[in-house]
Amino acid sequence: MATFSSSFLSLHPPSLHQQTTYYAQKSLKPKYLTIVSSTVSDIRKEEIVIVGAGIAGLSTAVSLHRLGVRSLVLEQAESLRTGGTSLTLFKNGWKVLDAMGVGDQLRSQYLEIQGYDGYKNRKWKRAALIQLQRRRSKSTKCVFGNSQEVRAVERRTLLETLAKQLPLDSISFSSKLANIEKQQDGQTLLELVDGTRISSKVVIGCDGIRSPVAKWMGFPEPNYVGYCAFRGLGDYPDGQPYESRVNYVYGRGIRAGYVPVSPTKVYWFVCFNSPTPGPKITDPSVLKKLTKELIKKWPSELQNIIDATPDDTIIRTPLVDRWLWPGLSPPVSSGGAVLVGDAWHPMTPNLGQGACCALEDAVVLVQKLVPALEAGPTFVEDALRSYQKERWQRIFPMTVRANVVGAILQLENPVVCAIRDNVLVPKLVRLGPMLEHTNFECEPLLRTRV
Ligand SMILES: Cc1cc2nc3c(=O)[nH]c(=O)nc-3n(C[C@H](O)[C@H](O)[C@H](O)COP(=O)(O)OP(=O)(O)OC[C@H]3O[C@@H](n4cnc5c(N)ncnc54)[C@H](O)[C@@H]3O)c2cc1C
Numbered sequence: 001m002a003t004f005s006s007s008f009l010s011l012h013p014p015s016l017h018q019q020t021t022y023y024a025q026k027s028l029k030p031k032y033l034t035i036v037s038s039t040v041s042d043i044r045k046e047e048i049v050i051v052g053a054g055i056a057g058l059s060t061a062v063s064l065h066r067l068g069v070r071s072l073v074l075e076q077a078e079s080l081r082t083g084g085t086s087l088t089l090f091k092n093g094w095k096v097l098d099a100m101g102v103g104d105q106l107r108s109q110y111l112e113i114q115g116y117d118g119y120k121n122r123k124w125k126r127a128a129l130i131q132l133q134r135r136r137s138k139s140t141k142c143v144f145g146n147s148q149e150v151r152a153v154e155r156r157t158l159l160e161t162l163a164k165q166l167p168l169d170s171i172s173f174s175s176k177l178a179n180i181e182k183q184q185d186g187q188t189l190l191e192l193v194d195g196t197r198i199s200s201k202v203v204i205g206c207d208g209i210r211s212p213v214a215k216w217m218g219f220p221e222p223n224y225v226g227y228c229a230f231r232g233l234g235d236y237p238d239g240q241p242y243e244s245r246v247n248y249v250y251g252r253g254i255r256a257g258y259v260p261v262s263p264t265k266v267y268w269f270v271c272f273n274s275p276t277p278g279p280k281i282t283d284p285s286v287l288k289k290l291t292k293e294l295i296k297k298w299p300s301e302l303q304n305i306i307d308a309t310p311d312d313t314i315i316r317t318p319l320v321d322r323w324l325w326p327g328l329s330p331p332v333s334s335g336g337a338v339l340v341g342d343a344w345h346p347m348t349p350n351l352g353q354g355a356c357c358a359l360e361d362a363v364v365l366v367q368k369l370v371p372a373l374e375a376g377p378t379f380v381e382d383a384l385r386s387y388q389k390e391r392w393q394r395i396f397p398m399t400v401r402a403n404v405v406g407a408i409l410q411l412e413n414p415v416v417c418a419i420r421d422n423v424l425v426p427k428l429v430r431l432g433p434m435l436e437h438t439n440f441e442c443e444p445l446l447r448t449r450v
Pocket of ligand 1: 051053055056057074075076087088089175176177206207208209210212229231317319340341343349352353354355356357358
């Protein structure tokens with residue numbers, strides 16, 4: 001007999017609704033499924049529900065679990081996101097992963113980035129390409145320094161590693177949140193598209209940039225910032241040939257780069273100005289063609305890496321952010337609901353900090369929430385307010401800074417670009433403070449009750 005435990009991380013694990021129906025049809029008593037105790041029309045009771053099994057949701061669930069607190073993660077998709085590319089994690093992200101006890105597992109699979117090569121591509125012609133390649137030996141270099149740790153990790157592996165830390169019944173796939181409302185008893189009622197209803201004391205919205213939980217709390221849609229990104233992950237089964245450095249090409253209204261991720265994978269991106277987000281394109285052959293067209297006069301290395309990219313890792317994303325203006329933006333928590341990661345603070349990827357900040361949020365929230373849950377409801381509200389205060393001070397400036405950096409990097413004016421490429425970028429790259437936003441301290445999450 002197949003049990004749900006064997007399909008926990010498989011392609012089509014069961015939803016809460018399916019679990020209930022399955023057990024009802026077979027008259028089986030589930031071995032580990034503690035929450036399946038009632039019919040679909042009943043309201044399940046949960047202490048903590050997390051909406052979304054992305055980086056924010058899973059890292060929040062793992063942090064809670066490390067402190068002995070159970071949560072239920074609802075994910076709309078049928079399984080963990082297995083496609084997609086990689087994320088560059090800086091030392092703040094690694095500190096959180098260490099606190100969660102998974103840092104070394106990931107480190108052993110991914111290369112530590114040793115430095116940075118920046119190139120300028122001023123003329124946009126074949127001649128510029130030759131000049132660009134000659135510049136290689138003289139390119140701007142900086143080693144990140146002993147206190148920094150930069151590695152790109154595959155999103156798929158990061159998600160799987162986090163999910164494996166959780167008990168088998170923690171994530172419910174095919175569980176899309178459809179409606180949310182506050183109840184008179186102070187609990188929050190969540191209704192899923194399949195009709196399942198769950199009442200929870202605390203709801204943690206980790207449901208990404210188009211978060212239904214954030215919308216319910218009064219947050220506006222994120223703003224499109226005027227450029228899009230193509231991304232992919234080149235696959236080299238026999239070993240990739242590149243040094244472990246970030247390679248960045250600055251153009252006019254367009255920039256591109258690549259970075260080796262592991263001995264067999266190389267991440268690449270192309271960011272280009274576009275007045276509108278444009279149509280949603282999912283056909284990988286079209287995505288590849290459009291990307292290569294954009295950079296056809298650029299270093300052939302980039303074209304080669306794009307050619308080595310499997311279809312399921314190539315994506316086009318319109319970039320967005322949302323500034324948390326003091327006094328104007330809604331509070332991050334209201335009546336037992338709170339936001340983590342992109343659901344609260346979508347930011348542009350120009351500092352490589354979206355996922356790092358989601359990880360930080362998770363650990364800060366959990367360290368405040370767990371003692372408050374034990375102390376009582378009024379303490380929970382205080383804990384959520386304290387989370388908002390601490391995190392806002394970090395997130396708001398980071399979002400603005402990422403936006404400004406992106407605006408500079410996407411400039412089109414030739415004179416301004418020349419100043420940027422010849423003066424600004426070399427200076428900034430040599431300055432240590434360029435990465436001071438990655439400073440973050442975090443206490444280990446010590447298992448006390450599990
Ligand atoms: C081009 C680009 C490059 C980036 N590079 C980096 C980088 O190098 N370093 C870095 O730190 N960050 C980077 N980021 C940012 C990073 O990808 C995000 O900050 C991070 O993925 C946010 O994680 P999240 O869990 O908050 O949201 P998501 O990853 O979006 O997860 C949200 C989850 O919620 C689920 N969900 C949504 N709605 C519902 C619903 N109604 N019911 C149930 N589930 C639902 C979704 O299916 C999804 O699984 C980059 C982003 C982009 C766009």
